[in-house]
Amino acid sequence: MVSNEIGYNSKVEGEVIVTRADAVVNWIRKHSVWPMPMGLACCAIELMASAASRYDISRFGMEVMRFSPRQSDCMIVAGTVTYKMAEVVRRIYDQMGDPKWVVAMGACASTGGMYRSYAVMQGVDNVVPVDVYVSGCPPRPEALLDAMMKLQDKIGNESAIKNLSKKPENILAS
Amino acid sequence: MIDEDFVKSLLAGHDCIKVVHQDDCLTISCEPEYLPKICLHLRDEETFDLLVDLTAIDHGVEAEIRFSVVLHLYSLIHKSYLRIHANCLDNDCPLVPSVSSVFPAANWHERETFDMFGIKFSEHPNLKRILMWDDYPYFPLRKEFPLAGVEVPLPAADVSEVTGADVDPAPMMGGPFVSPGTGRMSNAEPRAKDESWSEDAEKPL
Ligand code: SF4
Numbered sequence: 419m420v421s422n423e424i425g426y427n428s429k430v431e432g433e434v435i436v437t438r439a440d441a442v443v444n445w446i447r448k449h450s451v452w453p454m455p456m457g458l459a460c461c462a463i464e465l466m467a468s469a470a471s472r473y474d475i476s477r478f479g480m481e482v483m484r485f486s487p488r489q490s491d492c493m494i495v496a497g498t499v500t501y502k503m504a505e506v507v508r509r510i511y512d513q514m515g516d517p518k519w520v521v522a523m524g525a526c527a528s529t530g531g532m533y534r535s536y537a538v539m540q541g542v543d544n545v546v547p548v549d550v551y552v553s554g555c556p557p558r559p560e561a562l563l564d565a566m567m568k569l570q571d572k573i574g575n576e577s578a579i580k581n582l583s584k585k586p587e588n589i590l591a592s
Numbered sequence: 593m594i595d596e597d598f599v600k601s602l603l604a605g606h607d608c609i610k611v612v613h614q615d616d617c618l619t620i621s622c623e624p625e626y627l628p629k630i631c632l633h634l635r636d637e638e639t640f641d642l643l644v645d646l647t648a649i650d651h652g653v654e655a656e657i658r659f660s661v662v663l664h665l666y667s668l669i670h671k672s673y674l675r676i677h678a679n680c681l682d683n684d685c686p687l688v689p690s691v692s693s694v695f696p697a698a699n700w701h702e703r704e705t706f707d708m709f710g711i712k713f714s715e716h717p718n719l720k721r722i723l724m725w726d727d728y729p730y731f732p733l734r735k736e737f738p739l740a741g742v743e744v745p746l747p748a749a750d751v752s753e754v755t756g757a758d759v760d761p762a763p764m765m766g767g768p769f770v771s772p773g774t775g776r777m778s779n780a781e782p783r784a785k786d787e788s789w790s791e792d793a794e795k796p797l
Contacts, residue, residue: 501759502725505748508755532769532782534762536732536741537724544757555781 443578447491447517448570451480454490454514456507458497461524461556465496468559480566487513492569493546494562498526499539508545519573521565522548525555594618594672602638606630612677621677624661624688630676631663631694640665640674646691646701648709650735658683659711663691680711690716708733740764765790 455465468475475481484490487510499507511520522542525531528551530540542548549572552565599618603609608626612619622630634640644664651658659680666673680686690713692699702713703722710731713719720726725747730737740761746752769782789795 502723502747504746504757505751508748508751530762534764534769535739536730536737536759536762538762539757540760540762545751545755 440578444574444576447578448573449479450482451492451519451566451569451573452482452484452490453480453492453494453521453566454485454487454510455483456493456495456497456510458495458499458503459526461496461526464556464559465494465523465562468562473559473563475563475566478563478566478570487511488515490514491517492519492521494521494523495527495542495546495548496523498531498533499542499545500537501539502537504539504542504545507542511546519549519569520546521550521552521562521569523552523562523565524557525553528553531555594670594674598638606633614675617673617675619675619677621660621679624678624680627661627663627676627678628689628691628694631665631691634665634674635694638667639669640667642666642668643691643695643697643701644673646695646698646705648705648711648733650709650733652735655683657681659686659709661688661705661711686711687714688712689714690719692716707731710734763790 455462457465467473469481469483480492487493491514493507493511493514495507511518520542522528526533526538527542528548530538532555534540539545550565550569552561554561557565599611602620603611606622606626606629608622609620609630610622612621620630642665644666646661646663649660649662651660657679661678661680663676663678664673665676678688680688686709688711690698690702692702692713693715699717700722702716703719705711706713706716706719707721707723708731721728724732727747729744730742732741738761740763741759743761744759746757746759752758765784765787770785771780771782773780786795
């Protein structure tokens, strides 16, 4: 046997790995993020580019874009959130099963962007809790990929039951 | 050909039409009640059969005639535009007959004009707001309405209750945000027009 062998050795330790539940659960979660494209304006085009072959979001295990909130766990808000649409964004967020995360992609979703006007909500964080903000108008696909990797880091470091213990009164009735 | 003869024959048939001098294309004005009739005539007899745009102008709170509905028609035969101003007689509740029976394309344009200016179109098949939500209390493109908006409740009361979000005036911070229009493309990103003032620091006189 090579003496400087490191890591798991089944001959010594048997077929058992000891670790923390958080580490396992988060490791699974962060490599199977199912994003839901909340494409509301021009940023959605860059979101599509990130998913297509050149930038290829599937290298990071999050290519399973689902258009149903029931089947996804990360809402990517890509575009301008108007006050009329804010209600829809929130309702869709509430329909997503826990655990769930939100990425605000681009200046508009993060702050209202250049639309300082009567019709545009000044940041989607007014209605949903945002985990990662991406700057840019629009952000390049690399920026989105970077944000998604930041989100993976965040998922890896949080308590695995944190997202499941949300207070029920924060959820809309419908 | 859109020449003097064309204008003369048009005026001869309709004494409700006046010619307004504008440099770019033939512009006529009329009272709103004649608008559908004139449009029908222009469409069927004069080949102006393409409605390019329908919108409105707010001439200002003080103006004698406050609202005009503006139509742009195009003739593929004459290869020429024609503009119609319909000046609303009533400044408080402007009313114009709908031309959506003549040009189906006018349907949504009229809804938008109603949404933004509060101009009512009689006999419109479905006159309700198209951009803002149904019970929004203001007409945003009227001159007295501030660009930043006015505080009103969010359209969904239950969302507002859970999140505490409201429709608030947007922080202008030296805006509006516009592209300079000149200079290099790399400097053409939209930016605040005048950053010398914001919500916290008064605009210097
Ligand atoms: S941030 Fe820019 S690119 Fe993205 S939705 Fe807003 S205006 Fe469009």
